[in-house]
Amino acid sequence: MTTTLTACSLDCPDGCSVLIKTSRDGKLSSLRGNPEHPFTQGFTCAKIRRIAKRLNHPERILHPLRRQGGKFLRVSWDEALSECAERISVLRSDPRGMLHIQGSGAQGLLKRACRSFFARLGASGTQGSLCNAAGAEACRTDFGALDLGDPADILKSSSIINWGRDLSRSSIHLGRLVAKARKAGVRVVSVGTGAEDNGPFSSRLVRVRPGTDRFLAAAVAKLLWEQGGMDPDAPEFCANLGVFLELLKTRSLTSLLDECGATCDDAATLAACYGRRPTATLIGWGLQRYRLGGESVRFINALAAVSGSMGVAGGGSFYSASPMRHFDLGLLAEPPETAELAGLSARAGPGGQRRLLDKAALGGELARADPPVEFAWINGTNIVNQCADSLGVARALEKIPFTVCVEAFPTDTARRCDLILPCSLVFETEDIVASFLHHCVNLAQPAFAPPGEARDDYSILRDLGSRLDPPLTLPHPERFMEAALARSGVDLEDLRRKGFADLTPARPPFEGPRFARPDGKCLLPEELHAETPSPEGYPLRLLSLIRREAIHSQIPPEDHSSLPSLRVGPGCPLPPGTGFGREAWLVSPLGRMKVRIDLDEGLAPDLAVYRRGDWMALGGGVNRLVPEVLSDMGRTAAYYECRVRLEPVACRGL
Numbered sequence: 293m294t295t296t297l298t299a300c301s302l303d304c305p306d307g308c309s310v311l312i313k314t315s316r317d318g319k320l321s322s323l324r325g326n327p328e329h330p331f332t333q334g335f336t337c338a339k340i341r342r343i344a345k346r347l348n349h350p351e352r353i354l355h356p357l358r359r360q361g362g363k364f365l366r367v368s369w370d371e372a373l374s375e376c377a378e379r380i381s382v383l384r385s386d387p388r389g390m391l392h393i394q395g396s397g398a399q400g401l402l403k404r405a406c407r408s409f410f411a412r413l414g415a416s417g418t419q420g421s422l423c424n425a426a427g428a429e430a431c432r433t434d435f436g437a438l439d440l441g442d443p444a445d446i447l448k449s450s451s452i453i454n455w456g457r458d459l460s461r462s463s464i465h466l467g468r469l470v471a472k473a474r475k476a477g478v479r480v481v482s483v484g485t486g487a488e489d490n491g492p493f494s495s496r497l498v499r500v501r502p503g504t505d506r507f508l509a510a511a512v513a514k515l516l517w518e519q520g521g522m523d524p525d526a527p528e529f530c531a532n533l534g535v536f537l538e539l540l541k542t543r544s545l546t547s548l549l550d551e552c553g554a555t556c557d558d559a560a561t562l563a564a565c566y567g568r569r570p571t572a573t574l575i576g577w578g579l580q581r582y583r584l585g586g587e588s589v590r591f592i593n594a595l596a597a598v599s600g601s602m603g604v605a606g607g608g609s610f611y612s613a614s615p616m617r618h619f620d621l622g623l624l625a626e627p628p629e630t631a632e633l634a635g636l637s638a639r640a641g642p643g644g645q646r647r648l649l650d651k652a653a654l655g656g657e658l659a660r661a662d663p664p665v666e667f668a669w670i671n672g673t674n675i676v677n678q679c680a681d682s683l684g685v686a687r688a689l690e691k692i693p694f695t696v697c698v699e700a701f702p703t704d705t706a707r708r709c710d711l712i713l714p715c716s717l718v719f720e721t722e723d724i725v726a727s728f729l730h731h732c733v734n735l736a737q738p739a740f741a742p743p744g745e746a747r748d749d750y751s752i753l754r755d756l757g758s759r760l761d762p763p764l765t766l767p768h769p770e771r772f773m774e775a776a777l778a779r780s781g782v783d784l785e786d787l788r789r790k791g792f793a794d795l796t797p798a799r800p801p802f803e804g805p806r807f808a809r810p811d812g813k814c815l816l817p818e819e820l821h822a823e824t825p826s827p828e829g830y831p832l833r834l835l836s837l838i839r840r841e842a843i844h845s846q847i848p849p850e851d852h853s854s855l856p857s858l859r860v861g862p863g864c865p866l867p868p869g870t871g872f873g874r875e876a877w878l879v880s881p882l883g884r885m886k887v888r889i890d891l892d893e894g895l896a897p898d899l900a901v902y903r904r905g906d907w908m909a910l911g912g913g914v915n916r917l918v919p920e921v922l923s924d925m926g927r928t929a930a931y932y933e934c935r936v937r938l939e940p941v942a943c944r945g946l
Contacts (some may be wrong), residue, residue: 293321297791299725299734300340301403301718302843303396305612306465307727308332308340309792312719312739320344320740329792331443331730337464338841347717347740349848352700354744357712364712369745369755372711377759379667379694380413384760387414388647389666391692393654395673396423397844400723400736401619401776402750405766406671408624409753411646412764416665419648420927422678427580427611429926430589434597434815436808439801441608443730447473448606449572451565454482455505455592456576460489461840463729466574467493481565483508484576486861486894487835487901496561502833502899502932503582503823504552509591510820511548512562513598514540521567523600529805529813530597536816543820551823553896566599570607577612578837581932583824586925590817597814603805615726618733618795620779623767652929653920655684658692671698671715671749674845676705677907680918680929681882686908698749703845704908715749716742723748724773724787731796733780735787826898830880830935831865836904836914845905852910858887858902858938861895869940877939878902880917886941900936 293313300308309326323341327334346352356372357364383389392410394403411417421428431438443466446452452470459467470493474480482490483498483505491497500508516522517537527533549559565571573596580589593609601607649657654675658665668689679685682704689695689708697709706712720742725734742748750769757764766772774784782793806812826833842851858878860866870876872891877884878900887902895901906912921930 296737296739297326298719298739299736299791300336301399301723301725301736302339303399304337304339304843305463305727305729306331306337307725307730307732307734308336309732309734310336310340314739318740326791329732330794330796331465331727331732333465339843342841343718345848346846347719349701351702351849352743353702353706353712353714354746355714356745359710369747372713373752373756373759376696376711376756380760383667384413386663388416388663390415391649391665391668392417393651393668393670393673393675395675395678397672397674397846398718399615400725401773402723402748402769403672404616404621405624405772406749406753408621409757409764409766410669414646416647416649418651418654420650420652420922422651422929424577424580424612424928425926426586426923426928427575427577427589427926430580430586431593431609431611433925434590434593435802436810438611438613439808440610440613440729441605441800442796443469443610445605445608445800446470446478446572447476449473449478449570450568450606451479451481451571452574453562453565453571454480454490454494454574454576456484456488456579457574458488458490458576458578458838459493461838466729479565481562485835485899486896487837487892487899498554498558498562499896500552500554501896502835503579503584503588505579506584506588506591506820507548507552508554508559508562509588509595510540510543511545511552511554511559512566513591513595514543514545514548515559515563516566516599519563519567521563522598526598526600529807531809531811531813531815532818533598533816535818536594536598539818539820566595566601569600570604571596571599571601572607573601573609575609575611578932580923580928581930583921583923583930583933584821585923585928585930587817587819587821591820594816597805597816602814603800603802605800608800612728615728618726618780619776621776623772623775650922650927652680652922652927654679655681655688656920658685658688666693668692668695669698670696670705670709674703674705676708677703677845677905677913677915680915680920680931682908682913682915683883684920698752700746704913707909713752714744714746715752716746720746721748722769724777732792732794733782733787734792737788824933827881827935830937832860832898832900832936832938833932834880834900834902834914834917834934834936835932836902836918836934839903839905842905845907847905847907849910852906852912854911855886855888856902856906856912856914857890858900859890859892859895860900861897862891862893863897864895864900865897867938867940870938875941877941878917878936879939880919880934880936882917882919884939885914885917886911889938
C-alpha cells in the first residue's frame with residue numbers, strides 16, 4: 293500500500309486534509325480524514341467518500357473532443373490548443389470579444405491563475421456570484437472586511453444561533469463542533485425554513501418564512517433594546533446606532549413577527565440568548581439568495597454587534613472568508629507592458645477597464661453584449677446547469693462562434709460547446725487549498741494519475757500561453773506556490789511533509805471591538821424593506837437547495853433519479869389529478885418540468901423544495917425554471933425568488 297497525504301479541493305467550507313491508501317496497481321484501498329488536522333479531525337463527508345466512483349467513471353472524458361458536423365470527434369492537444377491560440381490572436385486587438393467564465397467546482401491556488409491569464413489578455417469576464425457575494429458584501433459594509441474567527445471558538449460560547457445553515461448537509465465538521473458545544477451545555481437555536489435537518493444539532497428550532505430573516509433579527513434587536521439587553525458600550529463601536537434605533541421605533545414587535553412568521557416566544561428566546569454574551573452567530577448562505585438577501589445578513593450582523601458579541605472569543609458573526617486571504621498573488625499581477633500588449637484601451641470598456649458581465653444574469657447579458665462574444669473559455673463550472681434561466685444561458689452559449697469547456701464529463705455545458713478539454717480532478721494534481729471557514733492551508737498532492745490525456749488547468753494554460761504571439765507566460769507552478777506562500781511564512785517543503793499549515797489567528801477578528809472600517813466602528817442598516825407579494829397563479833416558493841451526497845452538479849449520470857423529487861408539506865394545496873408519490877408538472881413563468889411529488893412533514897404549505905444539481909440532459913435541471921433576479925448586494929443570483937405551481941400530467945391519449 294502507498295499512503296498519500298493530500299487534501300480535498302471540492303467547493304466546500306470544510307477543506308479537509310485526507311489520507312488515501314492505494315494498492316500497487318493504483319486502486320483506492322481506503323480514504324479517511326487526517327486525524328492530525330485540527331479541523332478535519334479524522335473524518336470526512338459522504339461527498340469525499342464517493343469520489344472514487346467519479347474519478348473512475350466510464351463516461352469520463354479522456355481526450356480533447358472537437359464538435360464536427362454535430363458530433364464530438366477526438367483531436368490532439370496540439371490541434372485543440374493551436375485552434376484556441378489562433379482564435380485568441382484574432383481577438384487580441386479588441387479583447388471584449390473574448391469571455392472567460394470560471395466557477396468554484398475545484399478550489400486551489402493554481403486554479404486562481406486561470407482568472408489572471410484571461411484578465412491579462414483583457415478578455416471580458418464575469419462579476420457577481422452564483423453563491424455568496426450578497427452576504428460577503430453585507431459583511432464588508434458592516435465590518436469593513438470579510439473575516440471570521442476560529443470555528444472552534446464556538447465551544448466558548450454561551451449560546452449559538454444558527455441562521456440557516458443546514459448542518460446535516462453542509463460543513464459536517466462545523467456540525468460536529470456545534471453538537472459538541474450543545475453536549476457541553478451551550479444552548480443552540482436554529483432559525484430556518486423547515487427544509488433543514490437541524491433537529492439533532494439544536495436545542496430549539498425557529499421557523500421563518502423564506503427570505504424574511506431580517507424581520508426576525510430586527511424584532512430580536514428591538515426586544516434587546518426595550519429590555520436593556522444591548523451592550524451599554526454599543527454607542528462607542530456602532531457608527532449609526534441612533535439611526536438604527538429610530539428605524540426599530542417605526543415598527544412594532546407584532547408587525548415584525550407577522551412579516552417573518554415567528555412567534556413572540558421565538559423572539560424572546562433569541563433575545564435571551566443574545567443577552568447572555570458571548571453568543572456565536574452562524575449565517576448560512578441560503579438566506580442571502582433572495583432579492584433582499586444582503587439586507588437580511590446586515591440585520592443579523594447588527595444583532596451580533598449591538599448585543600456585544602463581536603470581537604470576543606466565543607462570539608462573532610461566522611459567514612465566510614476569502615480562501616485567497618493567506619496568499620500573495622503578486623506573480624500573477626498584470627505588468628503594464630502586458631496590459632498594453634493585450635489591447636487594454638478604451639476598446640476594452642469604459643476607462644479602459646475589462647468588460648464584466650453579470651454571472652447571475654448571464655443569458656441576458658450575453659444576448660445584450662455589444663460587441664458580441666466570439667470566443668468563450670469556461671472552466672470550473674457547469675454554468676448552464678448552475679445559472680438561473682438555464683435554457684436562456686444554453687441558447688446564448690450556442691450562438692457564440694467558438695466555446696471551449698475544460699471539463700471531465702459531458703455536462704449540460706460541455707454538450708453545448710465546440711471544444712472540450714479533459715481536465716484532472718480532485719486527488720489527481722498538486723495544488724494548495726485554503727478554506728473559507730477554517731484557517732488551515734492544505735497541500736493537495738496527487739494520489740492518482742489523471743486518466744487518458746486529462747491535464748490540470750494550469751498546465752493547459754501554460755501550453756496555450758506559449759502558443760500566443762506575443763506569448764503570455766505563467767510562472768512555473770512550484771515558483772508560483774512558493775511566492776504565494778511567502779506572505780504567511782509557510783515553506784512549501786514543510787507543507788509537503790506535514791500536509792497543512794495552521795494559520796489560525798491568536799485573537800478573534802475585530803477584537804475590542806474595533807472594526808476594519810476607517811472609523812473603526814460597525815455600520816448598522818438604516819432601512820428595512822418589505823417583501824414582494826407572490827405573483828398571481830404561482831402560490832409556491834421554490835427552494836432549490838443543496839444535496840447531502842454531491843457538490844453542485846458533480847453527480848454521476850447513473851445517480852440521477854428517473855424523475856426528480858419535489859418535496860412539499862402536508863398542507864400544500866395539490867391540484868386534482870396529482871398527489872404524493874405521483875408525477876406532476878412543476879411550472880414557473882419560464883417553463884415547466886416533470887417531477888414526482890413527495891411529502892416532507894416539516895415544510896410550510898407554500899414551500900416546494902428541490903435538491904439541485906441534476907442535469908437537464910438527464911431530466912433534471914431545475915434552474916431552467918428560475919428567473920434571472922439579482923440580489924440587493926453583491927450582484928448575487930437570487931435563486932429563491934422563484935415562484936411555481938403544480939399542474940397534473942395529462943392522461944396518455946388525451
